[in-house]
Amino acid sequence: MKKQNEKIFTILALIVLGVLVYLAENNLDAYKLRILNLGAIYATLGVSLNLIYGFTGQFSLGHAGFMAIGAYVTALLVLPPYYKEMIFILEPLVWPFTVMHTPFIVALFLSGLFAAIAALLIGLPVLRLKGDYLGIATLGFAEIIRIIANNIPQVTNGALGIKGIPEFTNLWWTIGVAVFTIYIIKGLISSSYGRALMAIRENEIAAEVIGVNLTYHKVMSFTISAFFAGVAGGLFACLLTTIDPKAFMFVMTFNILIVVVLGGLGSITGTVLAAFLFNYSLEYLRPIEAGFNIGPIIIPAIPGLRMVTFSALLLIVILYKQKGLLGGVEFSWKGLFRFIHKIFSNEKSSEGSSK
């Protein structure tokens, strides 16, 4: 297939997506929209984690920390000054934040920027580590960020968190950011930078020998990944309208990691699919908790049963689908048409002469 045609198909698909988002925004109730929004935010987070872990092979468990930075920056920038004065009851807010007030899009960009700066500072020393050690060190940094957020009430309102953040996030924003993230990261992966990153993943020493600058590429991948995590954090803050340091414990990183591994490492398509599936199944299982009847047996409402079922399901999926749902397969127009073509040619040649 020609490059030109692929571009046309992509644009058509985006238009269809836009129509779908428009229909969803106007027809679905707030509960369903919340699930879709969370799915899109997880997709952004998952795709960005996939860049550093799936494509560069660097085990990073710091995403919750970058998300926290993004969430706080957005919250502080979009809240009107008089309101901030009101909610900071532990300690008054420090200067630049008291007067700053920006539109949502600027706040999101700055969220990403701050997360990226933090990633740059953390990444330069830490990315020398390898494998599990890197994972633990980044996990440590994420926890340090959370603990600092807990201990500087003059900026973050401490453990009380920030409440009443305007609910700017809607499907246009979340899907838009997810599409933008995929576009940028897909472009990066297909460029010479992407080849270098994958070379590092496959064999660090070999990559270094053929002239890949390890530190530069690792830090770049880490920083870009953190940028999108920060933006997703900002969206997250304006979706939930309330944030506190507890929301960004390492469990959050684990959730993102689950999304990435379930989708299949190094597959953007898989990550997006898993992100929506993850959030949908969490909600789908909710009725289990409310109590139900199996014939004459009455099962009372048991709080917590939903998460037990969910984690059991997660275990079953990982035990039987060890390479993730898609196993590293990536969506492409070429693949789709080949697939369609195969189905039709199979139908035509049902005698069994297919190649």
Next chain:
Amino acid sequence: MSLHLVLQNLANGLSLGSLYALIAIGYTMVYGILRLINFAHGEIFMLAPYFLFYGLLIFHLPWWASIIAAIALTAVTGMLSERIAYRPLRDAPRISVLISAIGVSFFLQNLAIVIFTGIPKSFHRPTFFTRLFQFGEIRIQSTLFASVIVSSIFLTLLIYIVYRTKTGLAMRSISVDIETSRLMAVNVDKTISITFAIGSALAAVGGILWALRFPQLFPLMGMMPGLKAFIAAVVGGIGNIPGAMLGGLLLGMSEILFVAFLPALSGYRDAFIFAILILILLLKPDGILGKNVQEKV
């Protein structure tokens, strides 16, 4: 700061450190053999005091019997988790096993919420464990003695098992090379089961001592101690049993002393622990006692 306060804090640090050491052993043994960060270990640790609590409250067992039953049940849970969630993934990519461990951790946590409810339970300690001993100006609770003495006994036992018995030899050989060990007629699956049983039993001992010291039980109580014990294992040199003990003691001490000397910064206690971890990793990536393995091209 006066001398007796320093001594008091050292004693507290020693007792906390010995608890971290007990939990860290489980992490380090599993990592040494399977190269797996067993994130479910903190939940295993949480289960033991609950088992003890219910043994005492519902089955009205005497203390010694409940403790033994709790340790045994916890060890069985640890073995079962390996059998169900890790063994089928022995040839899978390592990240799958890690996700499986996270899954087990979520599962046990939420199962505990379902069975034990999320409401914290207060743990009634017998007076024997709350008695205070006075040495000059230093006051020491008997749980402190208990934790130091009990963990020393169990750690000595562990060292004996690992370095003086055939099972221990099998464990050490698997940690070097799992395939060759299998060729040398080492029963790999059985040895790994035993490793999980021992690690979980030590976590159970740690959990019970923890509950005697901080007598409140809740389903998420294993998360932070588990993470810190894992850090202790990494600081000491992961895969190295004496390293885990040293790391545990070091971490317990520094945590207590940090709060004692810098009370204004006590909110940053956990951040300090993570900072130590990162510093050690950057200076000596294999931990204090870890062996430096050169990468071959």
